[in-house]
Amino acid sequence: MSLAHLAPDYVRAIAPYQPGRPIADVARELGMSEADIIKLASNENPLGASPKAIAAAAAALNSTALYPEGAHELKAAISAKHGLPAEQIVLGNGSNDILELVARTFLHPGASAVFSQYSFAVYPLATQAVGARGIVVPAKDYGNDLDAMLKAIDASTKVVFIANPNNPTGTFVPGPQLHDFIARVPKNVLVVLDEAYSEYLSDADAYNTTFWLTEFPNLIISHTLSKAYGLAGLRIGFGLGSAELMGLINRLRQPFNVNHLAMVAATAALADDDFIIESRRVNNEGMRWLEAAFNTRDIGFIPSHANFITFKMPRAAEVFQHLLKQGVIVRPVAGYGMPEYLRVTIGTAAQNERFLTALDKARADLKV
Template identity: 35%
Template structure:
């Protein structure tokens, strides 16, 4: 029987957030937006349905142009993908092979390990400090085999982030034949003048790539749309390895419309801030430690694996889906995405019921 490369069998397949099989569930397990897709994106998709027989624009020309204007960057330095997962996978496919190492922090996003192994490489983790990536630990873990360093900024599932100076220090400490990938999937939620998603450095650098997604604040996770911003030589490589039509026409049209739906984004951001703070206060009042999160989810410490498992199961029995974080090396923690105020009230009162049972 034919076999795949050995590292493929070492991959634990990614398990997405559970959502049950009924329609009346509360899904707080995948950090999706609470308000559905942006109304302008829904309208655009409806209008585009009759053109589904036409292949998409393989270069995502209009979408890249709009992203360039919105982020004050060059369209030539952008490549779009089927989610930022695809950009992560393409980077590993292109730059990593047998014997190469890919470095990221201890509780970093799971797709870094999966894409590294899929490419035949070896994932290496650096310890975190206070559930935050440590620049010193990352730099200490760099070897002559390191090809890519990933940092999710903010990180999923810790919600923590590195400030601008720290990311700058990380980049300054890396040789320029190592790629620094700044995964900015949650950048829109960050409210700190000392934070940067890194776009400002990309076009002057040889080795910084920023990845972004439409799955979080833009509420389009089901469409699979993401993008990368990188130096010309990296974009050239990604354009060589990606599929010719890797982003569907519907995804391009919806993404373009979502970018112009400012009311939706403003509402989602304001809700996230208020609701996350209110939920943190309630959970802390119930005795939990809630780690500070700059994104659209909370990481809740339960102090014991059994307790985390039991709370997850108790909520699941009521069709409320949250996520136990064993897969990220945090088995005593739960990650709860910020849903609507009503969903959060129901979820928190179910946790309260469990504690007081």
């Protein structure tokens, strides 16, 4: 007898999140050595993490018998960077945790969340998981259509999710436009601004949201250390917002949601600006190189402000499999409603070259 009916309808209807294929899985499946496989599927930092962060985590291994400590130090490091007191910071087991906590704290059956077509998969997932309704707004040029999102807000809307830059498309809304949008969102609707890729913005595009939190009590900003900071495997992110909103979220947060290694590594990582500068440089060079390579080959792509690029590819699912067999893992985005596209993370120069060689071979073999 199936017991599936014990779960609410809205839980049974959830389509599970599809992560990038792990290297070990692909190695097992194809009988390849892990060393021969490169993963450009999950927007991880190809340079790894700051050596200072790794050293801090290694030193912390001796304290695994104790429940996690280090929130005070990490919040102090975040405070120093963002100019906010500790009560305006919530730590998360990845920023995914923050997004889910927002949904669990503020959404419920009968309420709705607004987000764009082609936006991060966790927004619909977290919304559906609590029985709320997702209002998906058609994208404009693969990015957030802010005017349409404003119009889509209705009396049931409690949260608007917006990533800037956006994943999986890499599109970007300039700071002044975003500020104007938040100012027009009704004051009783929360805006969750997901800045997972903000470290990759050029100096010209970068904008400072710290003051926005004073101006907009309905704003929550989420950050991750999984991308530019290279700590995806440790799971650490944080949310910023008013003390009142963060206090509510804290009521639902597990007491020890973030582990000790993650907290000490993140504290050290946040102090290593040179690592971020170098990561941005390598990403920018790789991005320009790949754009040029796509242009030479007449491969269409969506101009990206993040650390990945989504490009147009006929028979994308077959090309993905072909690349996989060559030991190059990229990300299909058919689940996002983009079956004719693939997303590739910008790697090191050597990884980018390997990806391009494999792509050329796949296109030649498949005649696409």
